[in-house]
Amino acid sequence: MTTLIDRPNTALLVIDVQNGVVAHAHDRDRIVANIATLVDKARAAGVEVVWVQHNSEEFPSGSESWQYVPELVRRDAEPLVQKAYGDSFEDTDLEAVLAARGVGRLFVSGAQTDACIRSTLHGAIARGYDATLVGDAHTTEDLSSYGAPPPDQVIAHTNLYWRYQTAPGRTAGTVGTAEVDFTAAVPA
Numbered sequence: 001m002t003t004l005i006d007r008p009n010t011a012l013l014v015i016d017v018q019n020g021v022v023a024h025a026h027d028r029d030r031i032v033a034n035i036a037t038l039v040d041k042a043r044a045a046g047v048e049v050v051w052v053q054h055n056s057e058e059f060p061s062g063s064e065s066w067q068y069v070p071e072l073v074r075r076d077a078e079p080l081v082q083k084a085y086g087d088s089f090e091d092t093d094l095e096a097v098l099a100a101r102g103v104g105r106l107f108v109s110g111a112q113t114d115a116c117i118r119s120t121l122h123g124a125i126a127r128g129y130d131a132t133l134v135g136d137a138h139t140t141e142d143l144s145s146y147g148a149p150p151p152d153q154v155i156a157h158t159n160l161y162w163r164y165q166t167a168p169g170r171t172a173g174t175v176g177t178a179e180v181d182f183t184a185a186v187p188a
Contacts, residue, residue: 003128003169007104010182011048012038015088015110015120017072018053020065022111025139026151032071034137034177035109039072045182048101051080052088054116086119089127098129105130107180109137114154125167135159135174 014035022028042049051074059066061082074080079097081088088094098106106129108121117138124131138158140151148154165172 001169001171002104002130004104007099007102009048009102010105010107011050011098011101011103012042012107012182013050013052013088013109013120014039014072015052015108016054016112016116017069017110018059018065019067019069020059020063021054022069022139023065024141025111026142026155027139031111031137031139032069034134036071037177038107038109038134038137038180041180042107042182043075047182048103049074049078050094050097051078052092052094052110052116052120053080053082055082055084083116086116087123088116088120089123090119095127104128105132107132107134107175107182109134111139113138113140113151113158114143114148115140118158121162121165121172125165125170125172128170130171131165132172133159133162133174134177134180135163136176 039049055061081092081094083092106124121131121133140154142151144150159174162172163174
């Protein structure tokens with residue numbers, strides 16, 4: 001249960017699934033398809049879908065690399081949060097967006113596993129949110145030439161350690177796309 005008072009609602013975060021971010025991502029097509037499934041499930045259950053988009057020199061606002069992948073289409077009524085740091089909360093309006101919608105529970109999906117996904121998960125739980133990682137709906141590129149493990153191992157390790165993450169008064173965990181039931185997360 002979240003430690004945020006009067007925040008019973010749930011949101012799906014779709015983080016940085018942009019052309020340039022996932023162009024060389026591990027298992028890109030399957031991950032994007034799983035995220036599309038999550039978006040459809042959330043919308044059908046009346047759960048907020050919040051889109052997060054990274055801005056940087058590599059992904060300048062308005063460029064092709066900055067655009068969300070064509071398989072994922074944000075609706076006009078769905079919030080879009082612009083960010084410049086790994087943690088989607090850092091120096092953004094994400095907290096205000098979630099507070100205005102009474103959101104205290106997050107399902108997290110997107111890219112990159114070893115950067116923005118991990119940072120946002122930790123940022124969420126540190127701020128009092130329940131934070132669930134959708135284990136088959138996040139990805140990263142191969143950074144093994146820089147000394148990182150291969151991407152499938154980065155993803156597996158993140159899923160493993162987040163499954164056992166805890167904090168006082170908050171829940172965390174890892175679930176698969178098929179197991180996500182947003183209707184169970186919607187308050188009666």
